[in-house]
Amino acid sequence: MQARIALVTGGTGGIGTSIVKRLHDMGHRVATNFRDEARGRAWQASMRDAGYDITLALGDVSSAEQGEAMVAEVERQLGPVDILINNAGITRDSTFHKMTPQQWNDVISTNLNSCFNVTRPVIEGMRQRKWGRIVQISSINGQKGQYGQANYAAAKAGMHGFTISLAQENARFGITVNTVSPGYIGTDMVMAVPEDIREKIVAQIPTGRLGTPEEIAYAVSFFIPEEAGWITGANLSANGGQYMGW
Helix, strand or coil: CCEEEEEEECCCEEHHHHHHHHHHHHCEEEEECCCCCHHHHHHHHHHHHCCCEEEECCCCCCCHHHHHHHHHHHHHCCCCCEEECCCCCCCEEEEECCCCCHHHHHHHHHHHHHHHHHHHHHHHHHHHHHHHHEECCCHHHHCCCCCEHHHHHHHHHHHHHHHHHHHHHHHHHHHEEEEEECCEEEHHHHHHHCCHHHHHHHHHCCCCEECHHHHHHHHHHCCCCCCCCCCCCCCCEEECCCCCCC
């Protein structure tokens, strides 16, 4: 497989780190973004100790200006971005009748607007080079909804609408655009949930367990090789059977 330049947003988190490692193991040169420099550098050092040379660039993906500057910095250090994984995301949970405009806007900006803010600076180069891979990390809750997550579910559902439109526009340029929708994954955030609540979640999953970040990274990697060039506009559900649809 030809080595490519890959950018993973939110790559310092649990799922993001696994995606970064997987792409690196596939032979690609990988970059991610940071907002807190001290935390970002510490993460980079720990990755280097584990044998992963990952490039960092400053950037808040909820800002169009910072998104563009981040891409420019990655391309200055590594070269044109061929693989983009829109993974960055946050939650600000609340039932809708109590939700504040800031809770709504923060989640929409970081989870959905970020897809525009980071993809827009790379798409023209991909079209010129006639090759590209773009993958959005959505969520099971963008498919089935979730109590207390109207903002998050709206953003994650919107990511797939973005995917299928972008896929149609760019298929003839050798660019594929797809979505991975994880279910409940055993990240630090989920493992911090009280055990009795986790048990109720697991009871709803046919496989009888939480997923792992590595399993989501594998799902992402499915869309990257040349052999995946005929798969575009797809959504790959990776949720242990908790939500099944056509």
